[in-house]
Amino acid sequence: QQLYAQPRSQLPPEVQQALRDSTGSHIVVLTAVTPDPSTSDGARQILSQIRSQEVPGGDVLVTGETAIDQDLVDFVLDHVPAAVGFVIATTLVILFLLTGSVLLPIKAVLSNLVSISASFGALVWIFQDGHLAGALGFTPQSIDPAVPVLLFATVFGLSMDYEVLLVTRIQEAYRATGDNARAVVSGLARSGRLITAAAAIMVVVFLAFASSQIVLIKAIGLGLSLAILLDATLIRALVVPSVMRLLGDANWWAPKPLRWVHDRLSGRSIA
Incomplete structure (x- = not known):
């Protein structure tokens, strides 16, 4: 002044x-x-x-x-809840129409969120806290606001793809035998190699992005590869079958009104 x-x-x-x-x-x-x-x-x-x-x-x-970056962060934070809510709600409806179950769509969404949350945590540990800065060749910095958005959309879609492959095989076996325990084993055996092969291809592709010298691309590639690796090896191979085994016939339960809706739309019963 x-x-x-x-x-x-x-x-x-x-x-x-x-x-x-x-x-x-x-x-x-x-x-x-x-x-x-x-x-x-x-x-x-x-x-x-x-x-x-x-x-x-x-x-x-x-x-x-700085101002542009902060404005972008604020915009993302303002709109992400609605976008995430829309994705989750749509997923729940589609999976219910596919399986006729109330619990399986909820379990699928929760398992997907575990994979995504783990990848977010890994990115913070690696890029923001800088624990692998020397090995990966970058300067520790805050994560670009575009990274979590892209990770959520991509990982949620790929993880749900693996979930559908696994659950539909289990459902087919359950309809044929009426035995939930045998259906889980059969479904995992029939879809396991397919899920593993598909995930391995995606991990290799995303690791190629992680070799980039641009930190944004490196973070996206590494985050996607870690999320898919975790999802295919732990979530789909261990957690999902274990939960479905413990839930038993409750996997396929739905209230009568929802059961009626599913039967009318699919032309067949849940079991």
Whole structure:
């Protein structure tokens, strides 16, 4: 304020030129410089302090990498709950129409969220905390807001694909035998190699992305490969069959109104 209050004729020539370049009749442009990276907590704190300033008779507007990144994060946080809710609700409905079960769609969504959450945790540990920065050749930094969005959409879709392959084989065996325990064993045996082969191909493809020198692509590739590896080896091969074995015939239960809806749409009973 003292700088702008002084007569410009008393200022050094280079300062006068800088003021002419940064001021207009209704605007003043100021540059905030910080040694911190644009996505660091320090830079975001400075951004928050600037935006909290009140100028009588005017508005404070901020641009730059930090402001754009923060605006993107805020936008994602505002819209992600609705998007995630839509995906989960749609998945529950489609899986119910496929299986006629109430519990299996819920179990499928929860198991998918486990895989996704584990991949998010791994990315934070690797890229944000920087535990493998030396081995992977990058500088520790905050995770780009686009990464979790892309990971959620891709991993949820691929994981649900494996879930459908497994559950439909188990359901076919259950309809044929009426024995849930035997159906789980038969379904896993019939679909296990297919799921493993499909997952192995995807892991190799995503690991190729992880070799990129661009941190964003590296994070997406590594996150996807870890999520698919975990999903195929632990979730689909161990957790899902174990849960279905423990649930027994309750796997295929549905309230009478929903059972009627499923039977009318599919033309056959649950079992």
